[in-house]
Amino acid sequence: MSEAHLSSRQIEEFLRGALCSEENGRAVRHLLTGCPTCRTAAAQHWPPPRPRTADLEEGFSRALDGLLPVAKSIAAERAAAPVLLRELQAHPAGRQLVLAQNSRRFWTWSLTEIVLERAFEAGFDDAQEAGELAELGVALAAALRNTACPAPVVADLRARAHSTRGNTRRIQGDLVGAESELREASRLLAEGTGDPQEEARVLLRVAYLLGDQRRFEEAVRSFDRAIALFRLVGDDHWVGRTLIDKGRFRGHAGRLERAIQLIESGLELLDPARDPRMALAAKHNLAVFRCESGDLGRATALVRELLPQYAIRHERLSMLRLRWLEGKLAQAQRRLPRAEEAFLEVQEGYLRRELGYDAALVTLDLAGVYLEQGRAADLKGLMTQVLPVFQTFEVHREALVALALFKRAADLQEATVRWVVELSAYLERARGNPKLRFQPPGPTPVAG
Amino acid sequence: MSLASRIEYDLEDLLGNVRPRALRVLGHFRIPEQDADDLLQQSFLVLLYKRHEVRDPERWFLGVLRNHCRRYWQGRRRALYTAVDSAVLEGLAAPVDPDQPRSDVRRDLDAALGHVPARCRQLLRLRYEQGYRPVEAARRLGYRASSAYKVLERCIASLTTRLTSCGIVARRTNV
Numbered sequence: 166m167s168e169a170h171l172s173s174r175q176i177e178e179f180l181r182g183a184l185c186s187e188e189n190g191r192a193v194r195h196l197l198t199g200c201p202t203c204r205t206a207a208a209q210h211w212p213p214p215r216p217r218t219a220d221l222e223e224g225f226s227r228a229l230d231g232l233l234p235v236a237k238s239i240a241a242e243r244a245a246a247p248v249l250l251r252e253l254q255a256h257p258a259g260r261q262l263v264l265a266q267n268s269r270r271f272w273t274w275s276l277t278e279i280v281l282e283r284a285f286e287a288g289f290d291d292a293q294e295a296g297e298l299a300e301l302g303v304a305l306a307a308a309l310r311n312t313a314c315p316a317p318v319v320a321d322l323r324a325r326a327h328s329t330r331g332n333t334r335r336i337q338g339d340l341v342g343a344e345s346e347l348r349e350a351s352r353l354l355a356e357g358t359g360d361p362q363e364e365a366r367v368l369l370r371v372a373y374l375l376g377d378q379r380r381f382e383e384a385v386r387s388f389d390r391a392i393a394l395f396r397l398v399g400d401d402h403w404v405g406r407t408l409i410d411k412g413r414f415r416g417h418a419g420r421l422e423r424a425i426q427l428i429e430s431g432l433e434l435l436d437p438a439r440d441p442r443m444a445l446a447a448k449h450n451l452a453v454f455r456c457e458s459g460d461l462g463r464a465t466a467l468v469r470e471l472l473p474q475y476a477i478r479h480e481r482l483s484m485l486r487l488r489w490l491e492g493k494l495a496q497a498q499r500r501l502p503r504a505e506e507a508f509l510e511v512q513e514g515y516l517r518r519e520l521g522y523d524a525a526l527v528t529l530d531l532a533g534v535y536l537e538q539g540r541a542a543d544l545k546g547l548m549t550q551v552l553p554v555f556q557t558f559e560v561h562r563e564a565l566v567a568l569a570l571f572k573r574a575a576d577l578q579e580a581t582v583r584w585v586v587e588l589s590a591y592l593e594r595a596r597g598n599p600k601l602r603f604q605p606p607g608p609t610p611v612a613g
Numbered sequence: 614m615s616l617a618s619r620i621e622y623d624l625e626d627l628l629g630n631v632r633p634r635a636l637r638v639l640g641h642f643r644i645p646e647q648d649a650d651d652l653l654q655q656s657f658l659v660l661l662y663k664r665h666e667v668r669d670p671e672r673w674f675l676g677v678l679r680n681h682c683r684r685y686w687q688g689r690r691r692a693l694y695t696a697v698d699s700a701v702l703e704g705l706a707a708p709v710d711p712d713q714p715r716s717d718v719r720r721d722l723d724a725a726l727g728h729v730p731a732r733c734r735q736l737l738r739l740r741y742e743q744g745y746r747p748v749e750a751a752r753r754l755g756y757r758a759s760s761a762y763k764v765l766e767r768c769i770a771s772l773t774t775r776l777t778s779c780g781i782v783a784r785r786t787n788v
Contacts, residue, residue, distance in 0.1 A: 180781055182692025186703070193700030196776040197721035207777040213643045220646040221636045228653035229628060236624055236661050243665070274662055317655065318662050358659040359680030362666075362673065398676045399669035 246275035265304040277305040299330040324353035365394035381418040405434025421458040521558025533585040548572035567603030642682035733768035
């Protein structure tokens with residue numbers, strides 16, 4: 166047994182994991198003997214003494230040296246970024262990627278940031294453009310590793326790029342791809358700066374994905390962690406934004422009252438000037454949940470408020486969703502011809518944009534109207550017409566099987582409102598779970 | 614005021630305001646002076662890159678600095694666990710010190726493992742005495758492969774506590 170005690174220096178270095186291999190081995194072997202002297206000595210190294218303020222002051226001043234030139238350089242980069250982006254976007258998407266990977270001129274933090282912002286914005290209106298910008302953002306962020314930008318800062322931006330790409334994949338319906346990207350984003354965050362805001366943004370995207378996978382409770386936990394981080398950095402606007410998202414998820418899980426409370430709380434904190442789209446989306450969801458909870462008056466008032474605002478912003482997809490809501494309100498108010506008109510318009514809008522899944526959902530709402538009106542022939546015609554169309558889109562196999570079953574029921578005049586309700590609920594659940602099978606409703610019990 | 618001057622003024626203003634609180638954060642986390650410079654520099658650089666997207670730069674900066682301080686201690690602990698783990702593995706692999714044959718190391722390790730929680734003892738025996746890799750050892754004890762390294766780290770932490778009686782080791786050392 167080695168009897169040489171460890172010196173104070175050795176203990177300190179050992180506790181830092183900074184001894185050379187040989188010394189480290191001796192230290193551990195000695196400590197394994199249970200030497201009480203060295204255990205006591207090690208225990209005295211904790212807690213470490215508070216650093217002297219004077220030393221910290223000097224350190225602060227030293228760390229400041231050289232900061233100003235970096236600040237000026239970043240400011241210059243920021244000013245040049247829009248010009249560089251215009252230059253890149255003058256080329257087709259494929260060529261943009263090649264330039265991003267090979268031309269050093271484009272390797273700047275600010276350009277990458279702007280590209281990722283645009284990718285996020287595009288996601289609301291044009292999934293393809295969002296995807297192309299996200300690809301570009303990932304390429305630019307990766308290229309920053311070849312610059313003087315500090316590695317943890319680059320890791321943050323790469324995490325942001327991958328989470329943006331993950332989000333666009335989610336919007337495009339590729340949930341497996343989205344999950345892979347977000348896993349990569351989380352891995353990169355661990356190499357990053359520890360910026361709570363960066364982590365919170367990845368958590369938000371994780372929550373969106375979990376929502377699409379119908380894992381609402383996990384999504385809510387992700388939102389709660391993001392809220393805590395936004396509070397830590399004092400950003401009430403993002404706290405509000407996240408509360409609104411959390412409310413939306415609560416609503417989708419059927420907790421309508423809680424959803425309404427959360428969205429209203431979020432709207433109080435959200436700065437609409439900073440994010441007018443989110444303010445509109447929040448009111449839209451509030452309208453949906455009020456409609457679903459039977460508060461048709463307030464829901465209608467919100468729709469009236471939103472219509473002109475969406476029109477000004479030319480948000481085509483958002484206007485489609487609002488029209489869909491108008492259809493549901495009309496249906497709830499028993500104004501079935503108006504409901505039919507709205508649903509037909511929305512169905513055509515989604516089909517034109519090749520958003521097959523949403524088109525299928527609104528088709529079921531239309532089917533519900535026909536059933537309520539006793540229009541069996543129109544229902545049969547509707548399903549005969551749309552089913553082949555869905556087969557050409559990326560509506561997954563199990564959903565197509567479910568729709569085919571419904572068509573068969575319609576052909577046999579056995580389709581009911583209950584069928585529509587259960588099939589709609591199934592399609593919502595199956596959006597993120599393509600292997601989920603539909604269980605057709607059993608025969609309606611006959612009173613007797 | 615020119616852009617360059619404005620940048621200089623804003624930066625000095627911001628950092629001047631945050632200085633006393635930043636120093637308090639470093640003191641609270643007991644960051645050694647020789648390492649405080651690095652943490653401050655890292656935090657300043659992040660601020661420079663991200664300042665324009667931050668609502669409350671002072672509060673954000675202090676949040677980032679706190680995170681850096683937490684990670685600093687996580688890194689220190691991790692370095693210590695790695696040092697202990699590699700030393701034990703090497704000590705069992707070949708006798709480096711002719712005065713301390715392998716059987717002594719094995720005996721001392723056995724005695725030390727007697728003081729760690731049972732599950733950790735099992736895991737560490739699989740690793741050190743039977744050469745199991747972390748994932749294999751974890752699976753053997755019914756853990757998921759994805760949590761193998763985390764579980765192993767906790768167990769090495771437990772062993773390290775025994776060796777050092779030192780508070781640097783993370784509190785949660787039981788699995």
